[in-house]
Amino acid sequence: MASIEIANAVKSYGAVDVLHGIDLDIQDGEFIVLVGPSGCGKSTLLRMIAGLEDITSGDISIGGTIVNELQPKDRDIAMVFQSYALYPHMSVAENMSYALTLRKTAKEKITDAITNVADILGLSALLERRPKALSGGQRQRVAMGRAIVRKPQAFLFDEPLSNLDARLREQMRSEIRKLHRRLGATSVYVTHDQIEAMTMADRIVAMHDGIIQQVGTPIEIYDRPANIFVASFIGSPAMTFLEGTYEIAANGNAGVRIADGALIPVLPAQGATANQAVTLGARPEHIGIVGDDKGGIPARVDLIEPMGLSTLVHVSLAGNPVKIFTLDRPDFAADSIIHITFDMEKIHVFDTKTQLRLPPQSEPHTAKTA
Amino acid sequence: MNLSGNSPTQKAIYWGSHYLMIAAFVVFALFPLYWLLKVSVTPNDILYTEGVRMWPSRTTWENYTFVLTQSNFPHYFMNSVIVAGTTAIVTTMVAAVTGYSFSRFAFRGKVIIVALMLITQMFPLVMLIAPIFKILAPLGLTDSLTGLIIVYTAFNVPFATFLMQSFFDGIPKDLEEAAMIDGNTRFQAFRRIILPLTLPGVAATLGFVFTAAWSELLFALMLVSSDAASTFPVGLLSFVSKFSVDFGQMMAAGVLALIPACAFFLLIQRYLVQGLTAGAVKG
Numbered sequence: 001m002a003s004i005e006i007a008n009a010v011k012s013y014g015a016v017d018v019l020h021g022i023d024l025d026i027q028d029g030e031f032i033v034l035v036g037p038s039g040c041g042k043s044t045l046l047r048m049i050a051g052l053e054d055i056t057s058g059d060i061s062i063g064g065t066i067v068n069e070l071q072p073k074d075r076d077i078a079m080v081f082q083s084y085a086l087y088p089h090m091s092v093a094e095n096m097s098y099a100l101t102l103r104k105t106a107k108e109k110i111t112d113a114i115t116n117v118a119d120i121l122g123l124s125a126l127l128e129r130r131p132k133a134l135s136g137g138q139r140q141r142v143a144m145g146r147a148i149v150r151k152p153q154a155f156l157f158d159e160p161l162s163n164l165d166a167r168l169r170e171q172m173r174s175e176i177r178k179l180h181r182r183l184g185a186t187s188v189y190v191t192h193d194q195i196e197a198m199t200m201a202d203r204i205v206a207m208h209d210g211i212i213q214q215v216g217t218p219i220e221i222y223d224r225p226a227n228i229f230v231a232s233f234i235g236s237p238a239m240t241f242l243e244g245t246y247e248i249a250a251n252g253n254a255g256v257r258i259a260d261g262a263l264i265p266v267l268p269a270q271g272a273t274a275n276q277a278v279t280l281g282a283r284p285e286h287i288g289i290v291g292d293d294k295g296g297i298p299a300r301v302d303l304i305e306p307m308g309l310s311t312l313v314h315v316s317l318a319g320n321p322v323k324i325f326t327l328d329r330p331d332f333a334a335d336s337i338i339h340i341t342f343d344m345e346k347i348h349v350f351d352t353k354t355q356l357r358l359p360p361q362s363e364p365h366t367a368k369t370a
Numbered sequence: 371m372n373l374s375g376n377s378p379t380q381k382a383i384y385w386g387s388h389y390l391m392i393a394a395f396v397v398f399a400l401f402p403l404y405w406l407l408k409v410s411v412t413p414n415d416i417l418y419t420e421g422v423r424m425w426p427s428r429t430t431w432e433n434y435t436f437v438l439t440q441s442n443f444p445h446y447f448m449n450s451v452i453v454a455g456t457t458a459i460v461t462t463m464v465a466a467v468t469g470y471s472f473s474r475f476a477f478r479g480k481v482i483i484v485a486l487m488l489i490t491q492m493f494p495l496v497m498l499i500a501p502i503f504k505i506l507a508p509l510g511l512t513d514s515l516t517g518l519i520i521v522y523t524a525f526n527v528p529f530a531t532f533l534m535q536s537f538f539d540g541i542p543k544d545l546e547e548a549a550m551i552d553g554n555t556r557f558q559a560f561r562r563i564i565l566p567l568t569l570p571g572v573a574a575t576l577g578f579v580f581t582a583a584w585s586e587l588l589f590a591l592m593l594v595s596s597d598a599a600s601t602f603p604v605g606l607l608s609f610v611s612k613f614s615v616d617f618g619q620m621m622a623a624g625v626l627a628l629i630p631a632c633a634f635f636l637l638i639q640r641y642l643v644q645g646l647t648a649g650a651v652k653g
């Protein structure tokens with residue numbers, strides 16, 4: 001096991017910069033999830049840690065040693081690929097033992113390790129099969145097994161679950177977490193699925209366009225997103241955004257005035273000035289539906305989406321789509337007018353120009369920003 | 371879509387015509403070979419007198435005995451085995467390495483090298499005989515098997531490279547990356563993981579180059595003058611004398627010349643069939 005330090009790592013392909021100075025310290029034994037939209041450079045960063053991609057500038061260290069010039073084989077890391085990359089001409093057992101064989105590990109030790117790992121992953125009956133005779137989920141397990149058997153310094157995962165169906169993905173998600181708890185190995189896990197990020201990570205690294213937007217625990221990222229990108233990327237159903245201007249009354253109460261003139265009260269925000277262009281961000285569960293005489297803001301119902309446990313109500317507010325999460329079973333007719341309120345303790349104010357979150361004055365300066 | 375129809379008669383007609391077409395093609399392709407065989411076992415005295423018949427009234431092995439014992443043929447034959455075999459092996463080795471680098475690496479000048487290799491394939495060979503002769507003569511490489519091997523290798527490498535490249539392209543890059551992470555250098559990953567998976571491609575390339583070199587006539591005729599270094603296509607011409615063509619012996623030699631090619635393809639066909647289907651359907 002080892003820590004991984006990435007210091008000002010840059011990657012360019014010719015004139016194109018793909019990663020712009022990445023700084024990231026990964027603790028020994030930590031499970032880090034790199035998340036971001038397609039093309040933001042997650043795989044590139046992971047492959048730089050693995051040694052499959054040259055580092056244009058900056059340093060990457062594993063266990064305190066700078067590995068910039070080391071070949072992948074000398075970095076003592078294991079990687080699980082999205083395509084699984086099993087050796088098609090080898091049996092499951094041979095696939096899993098290949099790395100150990102290359103290291104000239106004693107036969108009995110290899111057999112022990114394989115039996116043990118096959119037990120953990122439920123592969124014992126399949127050891128003699130070739131990969132082509134396995135289902136997708138089984139292949140995925142073999143790929144995991146191949147990584148685990150080696151007991152490497154760190155595990156790297158590049159979207160290992162994205163080829164599985166939803167149910168299997170859910171199951172593997174918790175299995176990988178359990179494995180991590182059991183092995184305690186430093187892990188870097190790439191995904192563009194924010195649910196995987198939320199459920200699996202010790203810390204999430206949210207990336208966009210080759211820049212780290214925010215690093216934090218899942219709850220930090222969810223409750224205190226550093227900017228509009230992170231706020232919109234994390235959370236499903238996604239956060240609603242309303243543009244408006246910041247207003248502050250003589251008594252110190254603050255609010256955001258949106259396009260149709262309605263004023264949505266907010267906590268006074270750090271560094272916000274009167275009439276500043278701001279964007280209000282509200283998660284579906286922080287918007288409520290109130291009786292017509294309770295002072296809510298009128299909105300027009302677009303669509304009701306029952307999801308079993310909960311219901312998602314889509315409304316338009318001053319021309320903006322707004323999603324509302326409720327555990328009730330509302331049955332509003334389409335186009336009817338309902339009244340909604342925002343939970344001022346929970347909603348966010350972002351500077352429209354810089355896209356950064358303006359935290360409430362009551363919040364200590366903790367949220368890390370890029 | 372169900373092309374074969376539903377009723378039994380429709381099915382019978384569909385499959386009947388299906389096999390009929392295959393049979394027609396096989397007959398068309400193999401008929402010259404059949405004729406070769408037929409003439410080779412026809413005694414000389416009835417070759418012209420019997421007219422066109424599907425099978426002679428008498429057959430004989432005497433053409434074969436003559437070719438094997440009285441002519442220089444076994445010698446030409448050995449020369450051809452050496453030349454075609456060496457060319458096939460050397461070309462395939464070079465093509466495997468270059469094809470791999472074309473498939474996997476982006477490097478400066480790649481486009482230029484590919485273009486040059488394509489251009490070499492566009493010249494009619496006849497144009498190149500004189501310059502090649504001029505180059506080889508001072509080096510003492512005319513009239514030698516080594517010279518032929520060098521020329522054949524040079525001419526076959528470009529196409530063989532593109533062939534090998536397409537096979538490497540069909541193998542996911544992740545595989546050698548996994549192998550590198552598992553503890554190989556890139557070259558070890560290539561040799562231990564990628565090459566074994568490309569065996570069908572290697573077999574196809576070997577077969578292609580071997581047959582090309584085996585039946586090559588132009589350079590063999592122009593660059594070699596002595597009997598000692600003649601290959602079998604040149605040898606075949608020795609059955610054409612000023613006054614007559616000894617068809618029986620020529621055909622017998624031809625049948626014998628088919629044997630190594632057939633043996634070679636028999637040897638590699640297991641990989642070849644795999645290779646052709648693997649190339650057709652990705653996965």
Ligand SMILES: Nc1ncnc2c1ncn2[C@@H]1O[C@H](COP(=O)(O)OP(=O)(O)OP(=O)(O)O)[C@@H](O)[C@H]1O
Pocket residue numbers: 013016018036037038039040041042043044045192
């Ligand atoms: N060889 C290359 N030459 C030029 N640009 C490249 C090359 N490889 C990758 N890129 C670019 O680098 C960027 C980051 O790619 P990367 O594969 O890291 O994205 P990703 O975050 O893993 O996306 P995904 O979620 O789709 O896998 C992309 O915009 C891609 O176009």
Ligand SMILES: [Mg+2]
Pocket residue numbers: 042043044158
């Ligand atoms: Mg990727």
